[in-house]
Amino acid sequence: MSPLGGRTSGRWANLVWGTANLAGGLALVSRPPGRGGRWGPRYRAFGHGVAAFSLWAAVAENFFAMNVDP
Structure with missing residues (x-):
């Protein structure tokens, strides 16, 4: 479903x-705030x-097929 x-x-x-979601997510995390651009804990x-x-989510969808019409 999209x-x-x-x-x-x-x-x-x-x-x-x-x-599109992956690209947006990678754009958000490509430069984390903080000095030196390092990932903190x-x-x-x-x-x-x-x-x-x-x-x-992937496992649940595979086993329970929540987004499939009965």
Whole structure:
């Protein structure tokens, strides 16, 4: 499901939307604030949380198929 096609969005619309989200996310984290541009512990913890949530969402969708019409 994506804003490009709603509930009936196909794989290509989802791929485009996901790529746009990835590009936006990478743009946001490419230069973290702080001196020297180094990742601090808070940014690493945030990154680990995002990775864990993404993994959980992918696994949950695979096993429970929440976005599929019955």
